Amino acid sequence: MGNKSTLCLVVDRWHFGYVGAYGNTWVPTPELDRLAARGFVFDQALIDTPDLERLYRAWWRGWPVIRRREPPEDWPSLARQLAGLGVHTALLTDEPLLAQSPLAEDFAEVVLWESASEARVAETIEETHTARCFAQMVDWLEKAPRPFWLWCHWTGFGGPWDGPLELRESFREEGDPPAYAGSQPPEKHWQSPPDPDELLAYSFAYAGQAMVLDACLGGLATFLAESGLEKEVLWVLLGARGYPLGEHGRVGPCDEALYSELVQVPWIMVYPDGLGATARSQALVEPADLWATLLSWWGLPADPAAPTAYDLTPIVREEVLSVRDRICLVHPAGQQAIRTPAWYLRTTESLEEEKGWELYVKPDDRWEVNNVADRCPEVAEALKQAFEQTGQHLQTGRLADLPPLDELLRVGIE
Known part of the structure; x- marks a missing residue:
């Protein structure tokens, strides 16, 4: 040592x-x-x-x-x-x-x-x-x-x-x-x-x-x-x-x-x-x-x-650029969020509720000023599903079977 x-x-x-x-x-x-x-x-x-x-x-x-x-x-x-x-x-x-x-x-x-x-x-x-x-x-x-x-x-x-x-x-x-x-x-x-x-x-x-x-x-x-x-x-x-x-x-x-x-x-x-x-x-x-x-x-x-x-x-050591494509966040009071290289989705309610969705472009929108959930509903829905899938695979011990995020969620909209 x-x-x-x-x-x-x-x-x-x-x-x-x-x-x-x-x-x-x-x-x-x-x-x-x-x-x-x-x-x-x-x-x-x-x-x-x-x-x-x-x-x-x-x-x-x-x-x-x-x-x-x-x-x-x-x-x-x-x-x-x-x-x-x-x-x-x-x-x-x-x-x-x-x-x-x-x-x-x-x-x-x-x-x-x-x-x-x-x-x-x-x-x-x-x-x-x-x-x-x-x-x-x-x-x-x-x-x-x-x-x-x-x-x-x-x-x-x-x-x-x-x-x-x-x-x-x-x-x-x-x-x-x-x-x-x-x-x-x-x-x-x-x-x-x-x-x-x-x-x-x-x-x-x-x-x-x-x-x-x-x-x-x-x-x-x-x-x-x-x-x-x-x-x-x-x-x-x-x-x-x-x-x-x-x-x-x-x-x-x-x-x-x-x-x-x-x-x-x-x-x-x-x-x-x-x-x-x-x-x-x-x-x-x-x-x-x-x-x-x-x-x-x-x-x-x-x-x-x-x-x-x-x-x-x-x-x-600069051997790899990244280790994951998402981070899931959980608030004790029920708020939840998911961050990918290109997006950040947060809710004021649980993710089962559609009310309160906010979607931001990352990393450009550093302080989450411009909510684009209404303009990119397909992205918000896909991120919601990604959050749910991550939790489900963790609970069942099948994280290795979790599919990677598609290009839209990793890279964003060109």
Whole structure:
């Protein structure tokens, strides 16, 4: 196994549109940009559910939400398998629900950071909740037993917005409203178009938080370089869920509507040997793939009973372009969606209901602005059937018999 360890850093409520590596040009994130340049970027990474418990079931056990039923009791978690190799496993988080979840029981060490639900706006970056979490992460790494798998989940932008006002106000131009000055993440849902100035004020505050995160990532990168850990650690940087900032009349989680601002997330992998550096992929990837990819990294075979979890290493090595032609998403309240390389279909009801269908052209319609369901009913119907077929084949264990999508659903309309 040699000197091989893994650091997985998960940032919750991270809007991928505020990341330079994903096209943002107005929020300066130089440290994150450097990190992305050293690593491999997945441009089309989607979560398959906004439910945190089910999301972690996919990350840690390779069990996607569309499989409906619960995994068998003896289904091995990644932490349990790594413990069998002599790897020290640890979970560090400020999310009590995760630390207390049965899913976390297989970790050798679970550390619950102090939450900061009542935090006030800080005067400096060093005083923020984010900086304190990163400092505790570095403290752990300084004493870490080798080899290790460290998973850090930080409530991120769903936690206190305590970034200094100076950072928020730095985005204002003449005529702009003042930045949102509160520390509680806003959550609003409008039925009519919201006030643009109110949205701008929230976006300034969110951008300030993004700068705090960037500075902390820079400090962590410096520590890994100076300590020599960057030469032996696979670093995975993930978004858990996005944070709507005015798209589709929502700010904050609200009803967790399955739009891109919620379900498309950053995913960057930095390998110690430079594998995949400066490269990126348009392949559709989902949470269960991380489970399979980490198993591969540690030299463990993926369970054949997890047919929807793919090792992404061949994509990073540029041996293949993609591993799937669809991702199925499920909301705990009944919303469902399916994403292909060319389309995104979502419903406000279950897929048995025709009411509430929305269809968008991908990847062109990045923020799902132009609903074309009325103009392409045959596409919507075919995608509905593809969702149903995928679920049926999974439940019966016949995924190998699932037919590939036809060209219209994969490529779109010329």
